Amino acid sequence: MPMQITRESDYAVRCLLYLKERGDAFSAVGEISETMSIPRTFTSKILQKLTKAGIVRSVRGVGGGFTLNREPGKITLLDVIEAVEGPIKVNVCVIDRKSCDRVETCSVHHIWVKMRKDIRKWLESYNFSNIEEAENTPR
Amino acid sequence: MPMQITRESDYAVRCLLYLKERGDAFSAVGEISETMSIPRTFTSKILQKLTKAGIVRSVRGVGGGFTLNREPGKITLLDVIEAVEGPIKVNVCVIDRKSCDRVETCSVHHIWVKMRKDIRKWLESYNFSNIEEAENTPR
DNA sequence: TAAAATAGGATAAAATTACTCCCATATCAG
DNA sequence: CTGATATGGGAGTAATTTTATCCTATTTTA
Ligand code: SF4
Ligand code: SF4
Numbered sequence: 001m002p003m004q005i006t007r008e009s010d011y012a013v014r015c016l017l018y019l020k021e022r023g024d025a026f027s028a029v030g031e032i033s034e035t036m037s038i039p040r041t042f043t044s045k046i047l048q049k050l051t052k053a054g055i056v057r058s059v060r061g062v063g064g065g066f067t068l069n070r071e072p073g074k075i076t077l078l079d080v081i082e083a084v085e086g087p088i089k090v091n092v093c094v095i096d097r098k099s100c101d102r103v104e105t106c107s108v109h110h111i112w113v114k115m116r117k118d119i120r121k122w123l124e125s126y127n128f129s130n131i132e133e134a135e136n137t138p139r
Numbered sequence: 140m141p142m143q144i145t146r147e148s149d150y151a152v153r154c155l156l157y158l159k160e161r162g163d164a165f166s167a168v169g170e171i172s173e174t175m176s177i178p179r180t181f182t183s184k185i186l187q188k189l190t191k192a193g194i195v196r197s198v199r200g201v202g203g204g205f206t207l208n209r210e211p212g213k214i215t216l217l218d219v220i221e222a223v224e225g226p227i228k229v230n231v232c233v234i235d236r237k238s239c240d241r242v243e244t245c246s247v248h249h250i251w252v253k254m255r256k257d258i259r260k261w262l263e264s265y266n267f268s269n270i271e272e273a274e275n276t277p278r
Numbered sequence: 279t280a281a282a283a284t285a286g287g288a289t290a291a292a293a294t295t296a297c298t299c300c301c302a303t304a305t306c307a308g
Numbered sequence: 309c310t311g312a313t314a315t316g317g318g319a320g321t322a323a324t325t326t327t328a329t330c331c332t333a334t335t336t337t338a
Binding site: 002028029044045047048051058059060061062063064065066 | 281282283284285286294295
Binding site: 145178181198199200201203 | 296
């Protein structure tokens with residue numbers, strides 16, 4: 001049952017929530033994984049992806065670890081999800097037209113293209129600064 | 140890389156596009172699967188789900204097959220996707236709070252709840268009547 | 279130079295998706 | 309009533325993806 005983020009994305013968000021809390025301090029993998037209840041080695045892999053994406057910064061060796069690489073307000077949910085899952089597709093034909101030979105005559109293709117665009121925009125509107133604010137806003 | 144509809148959902152949409160085209164006539168599985176390039180036995184299973192969901196009507200025996208069970212305008216993309224994939228989740232905790240014991244203190248949980256709501260509303264706004272119209276609308 | 283940390287490749291386990299097979303049941307023509 | 313032609317549904321298989329784990333290399337500081 002897709003149309004669902006992966007466990008990995010959920011874990012990535014947890015990592016970033018933790019790092020935000022820690023401010024400028026560097027946090028080690030073990031500390032993050034234990035506090036946020038994420039399997040340790042998996043946490044390590046996720047932080048590697050976040051580092052490559054420039055969301056997080058890492059320092060090796062004694063006293064090293066991870067810290068946010070930019071203000072929480074500049075890290076969106078879209079950044080995080082695409083960093084760990086790769087670009088959002090919605091449907092195979094959206095990213096790669098050649099993946100379906102019905103694409104030229106298909107009357108729903110454009111819907112999935114629009115859906116991708118709208119979902120990305122939606123995810124981009126939430127960042128690690130306004131996530132917690134939104135919680136207290138009445139709906 | 141989730142955040143993506145399944146092949147099964149894509150196939151289901153194709154089936155319905157075909158049945159819409161055929162109007163009141165009944166179409167057999169073989170006919171649908173060949174025309175829409177869907178594996179035959181899989182097509183059969185998908186049509187079963189659509190029938191159970193009341194989207195499509197079936198008649199057995201000679202001259203039988205499938206036809207739409209209501210106007211195209213009353214069949215939304217949400218109906219179709221949830222008929223084949225089950226309810227959209229977005230994240231495990233959204234449908235089942237007990238699936239994560241961090242839920243009480245989690246500051247992103249509410250975001251996924253809202254996302255589910257918004258995606259469902261979005262999918263509900265497209266039906267088999269306005270899908271093709273939308274195509275010709277300038278963006 | 280030793281200890282403490284991340285980096286990265288390879289691989290394994292589990293779950294899900296994508297399908298197939300087979301037989302039961304219904305419908306209709308003759 | 310019988311045979312041909314459909315769908316219904318359970319069970320099973322194959323392929324792919326997700327969810328990890330292990331091991332070794334490299335970096336950094338004391
Ligand atoms: S059938 Fe249409 S929507 Fe489905 S994959 Fe092909 S182009 Fe995309
Ligand atoms: S950590 Fe938060 S968002 Fe993730 S599953 Fe638990 S409650 Fe949901």
